[in-house]
Every structure is written in C-alpha cells, then in structure tokens.
Amino acid sequence: MIDVLIIGGGIAGIETACSLQELGLETLVLEKEKQIGGHLNNWDTLFPTKRSASEILEYYAEQIRKKSITIYLNTTVTSIRKQDDGSFEVHTSREVSFKSKTVVMAHGFSLFNAQRKEEYGYKIYENVITSADLEQTFKQNNDVFVNPMGKIPERVAFIHCVGSRDEKSGNHYCSKVCCITAVKQAIKVKQLSPQTQVFCFYMDLRLYGRGFEEMYREAQEKWGVQFIRGRLSEVAENIDGSLQLKAEDTLAARPFKMSVDMLVLMVGFEANKSTALFHNSCGVACSESRFIQPRHHHLSANATNIDGLFTAGTSIAPLSVFDTLNHAKAAAFAIHSYITK
Amino acid sequence: MDTAIHTEKETWGTYQKHVADDNYYYARSCIRQNFFPASEYMFLHILRKVLGKHVYDDPNHTTCTGIGYHSDIVPFETIQTVVARHFALMTEAGLENIAISCVTSFGIYTEILETWQHFPEQLEKTREFLYKATKREFNLPKNIAHTSDIIYKFRHEIAEKAVYKLVHAQTGEPLNVVEHIGCHYAKMFPTKGIGGAEFPQVLSGMITAWGGKVIDYPERRHCCGFGFRNYLVQANRGYSVSNTYKKLESMQPYNPDFILTNCPGCAMFIDKWQYTIAEMEQKTFDSQGKGIPVLTYEELAALVLGIQPWDVGLQIHQIQSESLLDALGIPYDTALKYVDKQGNQLPLPNKPNNLLQ
Amino acid sequence: MEIDFCAELEQDVRFKEGLKACMNCGICTAICPAAELYNYDPRSIITSVQLRNNLQIKELLQSETIWYCGQCMSCKTRCPRGNTPGFIIQTLRKLSQQYGYFTHSEKGRQQYAIKKTVGENVLKKGYCVHPDLVSYDMHEEQGPIWEWVQQHKQAIYDRLGANLDKEGAGALRKIHKKNLDELQAIFDVTNGTELYTIIEEESKKQAERMNLGFSDNIDNEYFKHVYTYNSNTHSE
Numbered sequence: 001m002i003d004v005l006i007i008g009g010g011i012a013g014i015e016t017a018c019s020l021q022e023l024g025l026e027t028l029v030l031e032k033e034k035q036i037g038g039h040l041n042n043w044d045t046l047f048p049t050k051r052s053a054s055e056i057l058e059y060y061a062e063q064i065r066k067k068s069i070t071i072y073l074n075t076t077v078t079s080i081r082k083q084d085d086g087s088f089e090v091h092t093s094r095e096v097s098f099k100s101k102t103v104v105m106a107h108g109f110s111l112f113n114a115q116r117k118e119e120y121g122y123k124i125y126e127n128v129i130t131s132a133d134l135e136q137t138f139k140q141n142n143d144v145f146v147n148p149m150g151k152i153p154e155r156v157a158f159i160h161c162v163g164s165r166d167e168k169s170g171n172h173y174c175s176k177v178c179c180i181t182a183v184k185q186a187i188k189v190k191q192l193s194p195q196t197q198v199f200c201f202y203m204d205l206r207l208y209g210r211g212f213e214e215m216y217r218e219a220q221e222k223w224g225v226q227f228i229r230g231r232l233s234e235v236a237e238n239i240d241g242s243l244q245l246k247a248e249d250t251l252a253a254r255p256f257k258m259s260v261d262m263l264v265l266m267v268g269f270e271a272n273k274s275t276a277l278f279h280n281s282c283g284v285a286c287s288e289s290r291f292i293q294p295r296h297h298h299l300s301a302n303a304t305n306i307d308g309l310f311t312a313g314t315s316i317a318p319l320s321v322f323d324t325l326n327h328a329k330a331a332a333f334a335i336h337s338y339i340t341k
Numbered sequence: 342m343d344t345a346i347h348t349e350k351e352t353w354g355t356y357q358k359h360v361a362d363d364n365y366y367y368a369r370s371c372i373r374q375n376f377f378p379a380s381e382y383m384f385l386h387i388l389r390k391v392l393g394k395h396v397y398d399d400p401n402h403t404t405c406t407g408i409g410y411h412s413d414i415v416p417f418e419t420i421q422t423v424v425a426r427h428f429a430l431m432t433e434a435g436l437e438n439i440a441i442s443c444v445t446s447f448g449i450y451t452e453i454l455e456t457w458q459h460f461p462e463q464l465e466k467t468r469e470f471l472y473k474a475t476k477r478e479f480n481l482p483k484n485i486a487h488t489s490d491i492i493y494k495f496r497h498e499i500a501e502k503a504v505y506k507l508v509h510a511q512t513g514e515p516l517n518v519v520e521h522i523g524c525h526y527a528k529m530f531p532t533k534g535i536g537g538a539e540f541p542q543v544l545s546g547m548i549t550a551w552g553g554k555v556i557d558y559p560e561r562r563h564c565c566g567f568g569f570r571n572y573l574v575q576a577n578r579g580y581s582v583s584n585t586y587k588k589l590e591s592m593q594p595y596n597p598d599f600i601l602t603n604c605p606g607c608a609m610f611i612d613k614w615q616y617t618i619a620e621m622e623q624k625t626f627d628s629q630g631k632g633i634p635v636l637t638y639e640e641l642a643a644l645v646l647g648i649q650p651w652d653v654g655l656q657i658h659q660i661q662s663e664s665l666l667d668a669l670g671i672p673y674d675t676a677l678k679y680v681d682k683q684g685n686q687l688p689l690p691n692k693p694n695n696l697l698q
Numbered sequence: 699m700e701i702d703f704c705a706e707l708e709q710d711v712r713f714k715e716g717l718k719a720c721m722n723c724g725i726c727t728a729i730c731p732a733a734e735l736y737n738y739d740p741r742s743i744i745t746s747v748q749l750r751n752n753l754q755i756k757e758l759l760q761s762e763t764i765w766y767c768g769q770c771m772s773c774k775t776r777c778p779r780g781n782t783p784g785f786i787i788q789t790l791r792k793l794s795q796q797y798g799y800f801t802h803s804e805k806g807r808q809q810y811a812i813k814k815t816v817g818e819n820v821l822k823k824g825y826c827v828h829p830d831l832v833s834y835d836m837h838e839e840q841g842p843i844w845e846w847v848q849q850h851k852q853a854i855y856d857r858l859g860a861n862l863d864k865e866g867a868g869a870l871r872k873i874h875k876k877n878l879d880e881l882q883a884i885f886d887v888t889n890g891t892e893l894y895t896i897i898e899e900e901s902k903k904q905a906e907r908m909n910l911g912f913s914d915n916i917d918n919e920y921f922k923h924v925y926t927y928n929s930n931t932h933s934e
Contacts, residue, residue: 089895118539119776165721166778203723233776234561239594244559248724253742255724255733340843344922371826373862374869381869382859398867401877408826411769413791414809414817414897417712419890426880448771460711474883524770531775538775564731568768571732573816576807576928578839580768584731616841655860690846691793 004335005090005100007054007077007274010038011321011326012313013106014060014069019332021067025339028100028232029069030092036060038108044138046175046321047184048211056321071273077107077274079281080335082306086181087324095300105284105292106328107274109314111265112163112171120162120265121235127243128235128263130162131178134185149241153196155259156189157245159232160202164268173289175268175318182266183219189225199226199258201247209320235263269318284309292316302331303338310335348441358535360494361438361484365396366431368450370443373605373637379654380605381442387642391502392495397434401663402427407445411569412528421463422470424453425697429471429479431666437483440491441524447487448525453531454485485533487526490605493535493543496550504647507553510670511673515554516598519633519693520544521588521611523604524564547638551645560591565607572610589626589633596627599665601641611635616659619696629695632660644671651677661698699799703755707747707789712827716785720744724752724771728782738766740773747786759794762932765805795896801904804929810901811925813838813894813915821882824873829855829862 004020006013010030017027035041037060042051059093064071076130080103083089091097114122118184121128128149129137147153160182164175181200186198205227219225230247238244243263248255271290279286285293285305292315295303302310312331313324363387373381388394406423407512409415431439457464471477481605492499507516522541525618527534541563545555566584571577588611592600602608615632619625627633635658636644643653650673655662666673681689692698707713720741727733727741743763746754758764767787775780791800800806817828820852823830834845847854861868885891901920905912911919 062908118537161778167780168778203721229724230728231723231725231778233725234562236561237557238559246728248741249738250722250724250727250741253727253739255727255730256741333787342856369869371719371828374825374834375829378855378860378869379858396711399863400867400871401825403873403877403881404820404826406820407827409812409816409820412809412812412816413788413795414813414893415820416792416888416890416893417710417788418887418888422884422888423881426884449877452886456711456715459715462769463711470884470887474887475880477880490908524772528775562769562772564768566731566768568731568770569807570765570808570812571768574811574924575836576808576924577805579928580732580735580766582839583735584768611846613840617839656845657843657854657858659843680857682857687850687853688846691842693842 001087002026002098002100004028004102004338005088005098006019006104006106006312007031007075007090008038008106008108008313008315009033009036009071009115010106010313011040011056011060011252012108012315012324013104015325015328016065016104016106016312016331016335017069018060018063019329020335021069023332023336024061025336027069028098029071029075030090031071031073032093036064036071036073042132042135044135044206045184045188047180048209048215050184057165057275080275080309082276082308083179084283086308088308099341102310104310104312104331104335105278105315106331107219107272107315109203109269110269112169114162114265114267116169117162117236117265120159120232120263121237121243122265125235125237125243127241127261128265130265130267131181132148132267133183138185138188141337144254145189145196147262151261152193155199155258155260156262156264157258157260158186158198158264158266160200160266160299161231162265162267163270165203171268171270171289173318174206176206177318177320178266179266180209180212180215180320180328181263182214183207183215183225185264186221186225187215187223192223197226198223199228199260201228201230201245203231209322267282269314272315275315282306282309289317297315300334302327302334308338347416351627358490358533359484360486362489362494363394363438364436365394365438365440365486365491366404366434366436367396367398368405368427368439368443368446370446370605371408372609373442376493376609376657377605377637377640377654379652380637381509383639383648383653384442384492387499387639387646391646392498395439397436399430399434401430405443405446405449407443407449408569408573410449411445412573413570418451418466418470421453421456422474424450425467425479425498426475426477426478428478428482429475430477431482432480437480439482439485441486441586442488442489442605443524443667444487445606447485448529450485451530454481455530457481464582468691481508487543487578489526489543492642492687493639496547499642499646500550503551503645505645505669505671507548507551507645507669509668515552515555516668518548518553519556519561519592519595519597519600520548521557521561521565521602521604521607523602523607526603544603544638546604547641551641552575556592556595556597558592558595560588563588563591565610566614567606567610578665581610582617585611586618588619589615592633593626598668599636601636601638603638605637608635608637612658612660616693616696620694623695625696631664631666634658634660634662634665636662644669649673657698661663701756702751703752703759703793706793707755710789710792712785713789716782716789717744717747718780719780720748721779721780725776725778726781729772729776731770731772732766732768736766737934738763740767740787741833743790744769744781744783744786748792754792754832757800759797759799760802762803762805764794765788765803766932775809775860795900798900798903801900804927805932807901807924811921813897814921817894817897821878821885824878824881825870829870840851858921865898
C-alpha cells in the first residue's frame with residue numbers, strides 16, 4: 001500500500017509529492033494528460049515578476065528527476081472509495097486500481113467557458129478572445145501584435161470578472177487573480193504595441209498580493225493603461241468586424257458606447273468536473289462555489305470532511321501560483337502529521 | 342454571422358422551453374386587435390384550419406391591464422386578480438394551455454406565476470380577492486406560451502405547406518431579414534423564451550425554416566422604445582421615436598428586406614415611426630425612400646402559406662409592402678387593396694408628404 | 699410625523715424581488731434606453747434606495763427622475779446580483795402616487811393623462827387600447843393610414859376579420875357588461891379604484907394650484923397641459 005496517492009500532476013500535485021519525499025514518505029502521482037504541469041503549460045509569464053512560466057515547470061521537472069518521483073501519465077481517476085480500515089481504493093481509466101493510506105486531490109480547476117456569457121460574443125465575433133487565448137498568443141512570440149482579424153488594433157479592451165461575481169453565470173465568488181492578470185496582460189500589449197490604446201473595464205481592482213498594487217501603478221504611469229470603473233453589459237459587432245461595447249463609466253455616472261478592435265475576456269475559475277465525480281464517489285464535501293470544502297478554513301485548510309483525504313491547490317478555490325505552492329507545501333506537512341500519528 | 346446555427350449548437354440545450362401542442366386558450370392582445378386584427382384572425386385560421394389544432398376564442402376574455410400596470414396606474418394586486426380571472430375562465434373551459442398574443446401580457450403572466458412561486462401568500466391573497474370580487478376560483482395553467490412560440494413550434498409543418506419561400510423570386514437568393522423580439526418576451530425570464538434572452542430563436546427559427554437569412558446588427562436587442570408612459574403621453578413621445586431611430590440607423594448598413602417582430606407594439610411602432618421620421622427629417626432607412634416593411638409573424642406565416650396579402654391585412658401598415666411582395670413573387674391585386682368585405686371601393690387614404698408609398 | 703418610506707418599500711413584494719444588494723457595477727445603466735436619452739441613471743437610484751435614507755427617498759418620490767424608466771426590463775436580464783431596477787421604479791412610483799408626491803414633477807403629473815385615457819378605457823371598454831381611444835388628432839404620428847382606418851372603422855375592421863364593438867367572439871368585440879362589472883369589482887377590492895381616485899383628487903388640487911381648468915371628462919385644460927407640455931430640461 002502506498003503512503004500517499006496524489007491525483008493531479010500540476011504544480012500543486014508535484015510540489016506536494018516533492019515535499020512529502022523530503023519528509024520521507026512514498027508517493028505516487030496520477031496525471032490525466034500526457035505531460036505534467038497542468039494549466040501552467042499554457043501560460044507565458046507570471047505576475048508579479050513577469051518571469052516565464054516555464055521557469056517553474058523546468059524547476060519541477062528537475063525536482064522530479066532528482067527525487068525520483070513516480071508519475072503515471074495518461075491516467076484519469078474515475079473513483080475514490082474509502083475502505084473500512086481507513087485506507088483508500090482509487091480506480092482509474094487504466095485497468096489498474098490503487099490502494100493507499102491517504103489521497104490528495106490536486107486536480108486543479110477549469111476555466112470558465114466564455115461562450116456561456118453569450119452577450120460578450122465569444123466564438124461568435126472574431127475579435128473577442130479570452131485571457132487564456134491571449135496568453136497563448138504571447139507565447140508564440142510574434143513580431144507584430146495583431147487582433148484575430150490580422151489588424152494592428154487601435155484599441156484593446158480587457159473585461160474583468162467574466163464568469164465570476166455573476167449570478168447569471170452561476171458563480172457568485174471572485175476568481176481573485178484575474179485583476180492582476182489583466183494588468184499584466186495590458187502592460188504586455190502596450191509593450192508590444194505602444195500606439196494601441198488599452199482599457200481595463202473593472203468593478204473593483206482586487207490587487208491584494210505582493211507586488212500587485214505596484215504593477216497597477218506601473219500600468220498607469222509607465223504604460224498609460226486606462227482603467228474604467230464599469231462592468232461590460234453587451235458586445236455587438238460593427239460591419240467592419242470591430243466591436244461596440246456598452247458600459248457605464250460609474251465614476252462619471254455616464255453610460256457610453258466604445259468601439260474596440262479587440263476584446264479580451266478575463267475568464268474566471270470554476271470547479272473542475274472531477275470535483276463532482278469525487279463528491280459522488282466518496283462523499284467529499286463541497287462548498288456552494290462547487291469547489292472542495294476545506295475541513296476548517298483557517299486551521300485545517302488541506303484536510304476534508306473525510307479523514308485521510310486531503311487537497312492541494314486550486315481544487316479548493318481560485319488561487320495564484322504563489323498561493324498554490326504554499327498550500328501544497330502545507331498539504332505535505334498535514335499529511336505527514338496524519339500518517340505518522 | 343449566423344446566429345441561428347451558432348446558438349442551436351451551443352445554448353439551445355440550456356434554454357429548451359416546452360410549448361404545448363394543442364388545446365389552447367387564446368388570450369388576445371389589445372394592440373394587436375387594434376393595429377393588426379387580421380393577424381389574430383390568421384393565427385386562429387392557421388392553427389385551426391391549416392394545423393388542425395383546437396383554440397378557444399373566449400368572448401369573456403378582457404385586457405390583462407398590462408399597459409396600465411407598466412404605466413403604474415394599475416396596482417400589482419389588481420393585475421394579479423385580473424389575470425387570475427382569466428385563469429378561472431380557462432379552468433371553466435377545461436383548458437390548461439394558454440396562447441398569449443401580446444408580449445407584455447406574456448411577460449405579465451410569467452412574472453405573476455413566478456411571484457406566486459416565490460411568495461405563495463400572494464397567490465392566496467389573489468384567490469381571496471378574486472372570490473370576493475367575482476365568486477370565481479381557478480387552477481394554475483400548465484403551459485404558458487406566446488403565440489409566436491406556437492408558430493415557431495410548427496414552423497416546419499408550415500414550411501411543408503408553404504407556397505412561397507423567403508427568397509428573391511428572380512434569383513433564389515435568401516432575403517435579408519431583421520428579427521426584433523419584444524423586450525418582455527425573454528429579457529425578464531430568459532428561460533421562458535426560446536433560445537434565451539441574448540440570441541432568441543423564436544423568430545430566427547421561423548425565418549431560417551422558411552428560407553430567409555437572419556441579420557445581426559449592433560442594436561438588435563435594443564428596445565423599440567414603446568416605454569409605456571413614454572408613448573402614451575404625447576409630451577414623452579420623443580423617447581419612443583428616438584429608440585426606434587437608433588435601431589433603424591443601426592440596421593441600415595445591412596440592407597434588410599423586411600423586419601419581423603413578435604410583439605404587436607413593436608410592429609406598430611417600428612412601422613409608424615418610420616413614417617414620423619420621414620415626415621420630420623426627410624429620412625428613410627432603405628434605398629428607395631419607401632421604408633423597410635414591418636411584418637408580424639402571423640402575417641409572414643399567412644403570406645408564405647399563400648394567403649392573399651389584403652386578407653393578411655398589409656394594407657393598414659403605413660410602410661407599404663408591395664416592393665417586398667414583388668421580391669417574393671407574391672401576386673396582389675391593387676384594385677382590391679382598399680375595398681370593404683363586400684368588395685366595395687372605400688375612399689383612399691391620404692399619402693404622406695415625404696414617405697413614398 | 700415622518701413617514702418611514704423604507705418600511706413601506708420593504709413591504710412591497712416587487713421590492714423584495716427587485717433589490718437584493720447592489721454592487722454599483724453599472725451594467726444596468728449601460729444597457730438602459732432611458733439612461734441614453736434622459737438625465738437618468740438606474741444604478742444611482744438603486745444605490746440611493748439601498749442607503750435606506752428616508753429623506754433621500756422622499757426626494758426621489760417628488761422628483762422627475764423616477765418617471766423616465768420605460769419598463770423594458772433590459773436591466774433585469776444583465777444584473778449580476780439578480781436585481782431589477784425596473785421593479786424598484788414601480789415601487790417608487792406607487793409610493794409617489796399614494797402620497798400625492800407625483801404632482802410635484804412634470805412627468806409625475808402625467809399620470810392623470812394616463813388614467814384618463816388607458817385607465818378609464820380598461821373599465822369602460824375592457825381594453826387598454828381601443829380605436830375610439832387612439833384618435834388621430836391626439837396621435838398624428840400614427841400617419842394617414844391610421845387616419846383612414848379611423849374614418850372607416852366598421853368597414854375596415856370587418857374586412858380584416860375583426861368583430862368591432864359587436865357581440866360574440868373576435869377582435870375588438872364588445873366586451874359584455876358582466877365582464878366589465880367583474881373588472882370593476884376587482885378594481886374595487888384590490889385598491890385599483892382607490893388609486894384612480896387618488897390620481898383624480900391630487901390632480902384636481904394641482905390644477906387649482908396651477909390655475910388650470912379641471913373637469914370630470916377628458917376635455918379640460920389641465921389634461922391638455924400634462925398631456926402635451928415638455929419643459930425640455932430632461933436631457934441635459
């Protein structure tokens with residue numbers, strides 16, 4: 001029987017595995033994709049340092065090699081069942097199942113599908129993209145920054161809170177990292193295309209983390225990014241493919257329309273589909289947000305209502321890379337305490 | 342862009358709405374009766390004679406008072422009780438499905454049923470009021486549909502029996518059609534409108550089924566501007582015409598051949614305001630100075646089924662439809678345009694100064 | 699004694715449905731047709747009401763502001779907190795009439811015109827709108843074809859399959875007296891009649907204050923004034 005079975009080979013799962021190895025416990029990581037790293041594989045740079053995401057991935061690839069962490073790729077977990085003796089049996093998409101003393105759910109999150117916000121025109125109007133799409137564009141490292149129709153944009157607008165803080169999308173919570181991501185991406189657009197006007201449409205600027213507020217100031221002072229306090233109501237397409245936005249500048253108490261050449265939707269986090277699957281198979285408690293509910297928000301943030309079943313990373317809530325790695329390290333400590341008691 | 346196809350794939354699953362397939366209680370519309378009486382006649386004709394359905398046309402049905410309610414002269418308790426009276430009439434007639442002709446009414450019935458779900462004490466109070474006033478009692482209806490939902494439901498059956506398609510008779514090219522959905526159809530309760538509030542399917546589905554091409558344009562979802570008190574009082578009418586002006590200006594670059602709407606008020610306003618704008622500003626939004634014809638969906642269904650245009654009631658629109666009929670290859674006899682039921686010639690209406698007829 | 703408008707608003711079921719909590723995002727004002735054209739901002743009104751300040755609410759009830767909304771409910775579709783400014787407007791208009799404040803504003807005074815036309819039509823004929831009501835001289839914007847319809851009503855409505863003012867079923871049929879009696883009874887027990895009475899009485903007082911002729915029928919100076927007068931100060 002393995003000490004710890006870790007579901008998910010993203011940075012949370014890998015960090016938990018590395019920390020557990022240092023504490024002397026035996027782990028096994030199951031990853032559904034054909035490579036480790038999860039969402040981080042899709043990102044260009046990280047806030048607030050603007051350093052490449054691949055730096056983190058390379059670090060963990062090296063750690064896995066050094067510590068000889070065992071990882072099964074292309075393996076999707078289909079059920080978790082707690083046994084009478086307190087251990088766990090985990091079934092997968094492969095013929096083989098596993099028995100372990102503990103299980104860590106590090107299966108991460110899904111991005112909000114922007115098509116559900118029909119009035120924003122994603123996958124309807126060509127020049128509407130998501131922050132994830134934009135990050136891919138940045139990774140391609142093109143010489144000239146153009147909109148999806150191939151034109152150098154005169155105006156780009158970033159829309160905060162897409163699929164978050166929104167009863168209509170079914171997600172009341174804040175996804176926490178989209179504000180800083182918008183600031184980061186807005187700066188990058190200005191770097192690549194100084195003549196492009198860049199606007200961020202926000203309700204509140206949630207720049208809570210180390211270095212975040214400073215980046216906001218940099219966006220304004222150094223790069224001339226404009227911030228408009230008003231939530232986007234509707235997008236329509238003009239006959240030339242540009243987009244007509246309707247919002248209110250709430251600080252001036254005036255509704256207005258603006259035409260832009262490119263619209264970037266800051267899509268939020270949603271609970272991964274696996275969360276519902278795990279809830280159904282072993283009864284792990286979920287919050288109203290549909291993410292996994294920690295046993296105690298402050299004092300036991302990696303445990304769940306089921307003894308021996310732990311979480312690490314964004315399976316519990318929207319988190320930054322900074323928060324995720326800390327949560328994962330804490331998970332290792334909590335699991336070690338549990339197993340050695 | 343092809344709104345109809347996109348939303349069928351992505352959102353249709355979320356916004357499925359059940360529409361009953363027979364045995365309707367017909368709730369007539371004040372505005373449709375006034376301005377498009379032949380449309381209501383055609384709805385009954387199409388349902389009964391063409392589709393073989395049962396529709397009860399109750400002489401005891403009255404206004405739901407919706408226009409008064411949204412102008413704030415009719416209290417919420419009053420309109421709940423008036424609506425309850427209609428439910429009592431339905432119950433008496435043994436009917437559970439209501440077919441509502443007015444879009445404001447549709448909004449009212451839907452809003453009231455939602456309120457009764459969230460606040461059951463309102464339902465109890467209404468039962469008391471109705472009994473006290475009229476000694477009537479009622480069951481809640483099982484199915485609420487707008488009459489456009491029903492025509493949408495049977496659009497393929499109508500397409501099979503259709504004599505004309507929404508294409509240019511000469512070239513076979515689909516007509517460009519702007520669809521305008523009444524605000525109270527889906528904006529209040531998106532799950533109660535076919536296709537939801539952003540890309541409603543009820544009219545685009547008809548247009549596509551009958552061969553036409555749906556046009557998207559920036560102000561597609563914008564209110565026509567009725568605005569209740571903003572039209573009813575002459576001093577406020579600038580609001581009303583400005584909203585329609587905005588829509589017309591926005592759709593002009595896309596060269597619509599006609600506008601289709603499911604709300605009788607919208608049909609009346611978008612028709613009449615084109616006249617008003619032409620007279621006030623010497624401006625129309627088509628290339629001929631005649632205006633863009635506005636049709637109700639009953640008129641369109643009747644036309645494609647081959648019913649004669651003057652029976653369909655097109656002669657009482659201010660924007661004339663002859664160019665559209667010519668494009669569709671639908672024949673018409675000008676001599677019969679302004680005759681009475683017996684075929685006697687009536688005096689001709691005056692012509693506008695600027696709008697060409 | 700000060701009126702607790704907040705308490706009264708909170709009794710109204712449309713207030714409970716219409717205002718949960720507003721976060722001032724502006725999505726309602728962004729899409730509102732009245733906000734485009736008038737000095738009107740639904741977001742401001744909602745946050746004002748949310749402050750639960752009776753003095754501010756009283757000011758609103760006496761203002762032009764609450765009368766601009768066209769009740770399209772575009773706000774309801776989009777609000778991320780599930781609020782409906784359009785419903786709150788209805789609750790404010792109700793209180794404004796109940797306490798006679800509606801006569802303080804140019805737009806509010808127009809309630810008299812609506813009561814005399816649509817309001818009385820509902821009880822007299824059983825329709826909100828009837829060809830007799832939409833006379834061409836009060837509705838020139840309807841155009842010459844409507845003028846023609848008005849001039850040959852019976853013939854034209856007959857031609858188009860209606861049953862104008864006749865017994866039995868059909869469009870624009872004469873609604874039987876027993877139905878009109880039921881409607882009247884409903885208005886009586888649900889305070890609909892009371893609202894009509896308030897509108898008449900308060901408007902009569904206002905007509906006196908403005909030195910304008912007033913009468914029971916529609917043909918009076920005050921009616922003509924409120925129906926047609928626009929100070930043109932509503933879109934600054």
